Amino acid sequence: MSPEQEHGHGDDGAAARFLTLTAGAPATGGTFVARHEGRVVFVRGTAPGETVTAQLLEDPREQAHARFWRAEAVDVLEAGLDRVPTVWPEAGTDGVGGAEWAHIALPAQRRIATEVLQDLLRRAHVTSYPLDDVQVEPAPHDVDGLGWRTRVRFAVDEDGRVGMRGWRSHEVRDVGENPLAAEAIRRLDLGSRTAPPGTEAVDAVAPSTGPASVVLIGRGLDPEAVEVPASWGDADVSVRTARGLVPLRGDGLVRERVGERLFAVSATGFWQVHRRAAELLSEVVAGVLRAPRGGSAWDLFGGVGLFAAVAAEQVGEDGQVITVEGNRRASVLAAENLQDLPQVSVATADVTDWVKARRGGVDCVVLDPPRAGAGLELMGLLTRAVRRRIVYVSCEPSTLARDLAAAEKAGWSVVDLRAFDLFPHTHHIESVAVLEPVAR
Ligand SMILES: C[S@@+](CC[C@H](N)C(=O)[O-])C[C@H]1O[C@@H](n2cnc3c(N)ncnc32)[C@H](O)[C@@H]1O
Incomplete structure (x- = not known):
């Protein structure tokens, strides 16, 4: 057990406490689990196996009964094997946010992200897929994890x-x-x-x-x-x-090319952030959606139509694709971006409300919700409405795990699950999960 090292005073004058901690397993939010007198401390700015001096983020006198504490490493006493010179010194201790793993070797970041993802899926009781097979993969041609943020x-x-x-x-x-x-x-x-x-x-x-x-x-x-x-x-x-x-x-617009297609996006609107993400995710979705020719598909949380274009290609002109997006400006742009595809129509609506009001089912769905995920209500609606496949693109593994577990309870099974390092030097993970009904 690590001894308390010293007392000090933080910048704000409040009592600060510095602990010597040894980082263990990764936890969510880019932190690692350490223990102090039996209590869990989530430590930021460290790496597995290393011993650091860490500053508690809360005043421990006010948090004496808290189940866990949070801390930030301020000094490395014994570096872990994964530690490298940071790629972004300004993002270090007490620095800017958005690169909390900049001091960890890139392959190790992916190994740690894989552990976090598998752990979240296990804790949510996702059982239909061999979770040991899920590995966080680098984006194609990304050698150093730099220069990706568009x-x-x-x-x-x-x-x-x-x-x-x-x-x-x-x-x-x-x-x-x-x-x-x-x-x-x-x-x-x-x-x-x-x-x-x-x-x-x-x-x-x-x-x-x-x-x-x-x-x-x-x-x-x-x-x-x-x-x-x-x-x-x-x-x-x-x-x-x-x-x-x-x-x-x-x-006021930017143009993004994916294959042969150009997408107009508002200069402040949503587009996949990593410079290779739109192309990569389109290819992955194209490989797993399997929307039947002449069939139907929904693209939920559709933005300016990235995955609707993929679905449209699969169903062909005799099929039907509906892309649903809550932001009016984005859905106006989706309609313009996909105007050469008569099989696509665009709905501006809250996704859950729209699916709830919809009569009849659909062959396939691709959904790409924000971090909050689809949620239990929407997963319930989709597991009843979709006949063949649900392709779930996720930027937050904890909500993905919850939603996949809900689909399993409704009689669906995870048949494919890939994860990508589309946010190098951060703890964020992009995943694509494929669901099919077990038996109908
Ligand atoms: C992660 S982005 C995905 C966009 C698109 N699939 C893409 O890859 O470019 C999520 C999108 O969902 C939209 N959105 C968020 N909450 C929504 C809701 N409740 N109903 C409809 N759209 C929503 C956002 O405006 C955003 O465009």
Whole structure:
């Protein structure tokens, strides 16, 4: 058992406590489990098997009866085998969020993510699939896990400084080289100039075609007063105020190419973040959806139509695909992006409400919900409505595990499950699970 090491005072003057801890198994949120006098402590900024000095995040006197404590490693006493020099020093202890595994070797990150995913699925009692077979795979051609992030939201402080928030503070910190960001975003060098007064955040996008995009976001921003600096090169520039998006240069859209197809996406709208993700996930979905020619498919949480295009190809012009998306701007763009596919129609609706109101079933469904997952109600509806296959694309394994377990209880079985490292140097995992009814 690790002895308490010393007492100290945190920046805010509250009593801080430093413990010597040895990190064990990975837990959720990128942390590792350590024990102090029998109590579990979830430690951030460490790696399996290493011994660190860690600062408790809460005042232990107020948390004396808490079941667990949380801590951040502030000093490495004995490095673990997986530790490497960080790829992003500004994301280290007390640094910017979004790269909590930057100090862990990339293959080890994937091994640890695999452990977390398998553990979550086991704890949720997902039993129909051999979970030992699930491994987190790298994105194709991703050798160092750098330069993948095609969407970055920068924070801006009251002095106009552009950076990112500390992971546990509101202070805006310098992003340094920002090595996870795509090259086109790094070239903008947004941190080198102050933002116009009233700017609350800056969105930068590096699409797969065309120029980069910068969107200044601020309820009270005056688009006419914004000067575009020369360092932004030929980037498109827009301002998003309380009244909506005002393009200053370009049309407020970016274009993403997947195979032969171009998708227009709002400069602040959702698109898969890793530069290889849209293509990879489209290929994986195409390989497992198996929508029958002339049959029907739903693309739920459809965004601007990425997976509807895949389903449309499979069902052909005699089939029917409905893509359902809650964001009106995204579904208007989906209709435009897929206008050459007469078999596709677009519904703007809450997915659960839409499925509930729908009469009749469907052959296949692809769904790609946000982190909250589909939820038990929607899984119940889908396991009754879908005749052949459900392909579940997930960016949050804990909600995926819950939803797969619910489908199993409803008589479905997981027949394929792959996971991808589409967020290198973070603990996030993208997964694609395939469900089939056991017997009808
Ligand atoms: C993870 S994104 C997936 C988008 C798309 N499948 C893609 O890959 O580009 C989730 C999408 O679901 C939409 N969404 C979130 N909650 C929703 C809900 N309750 N009903 C309908 N759409 C929702 C979001 O606007 C977002 O476009």
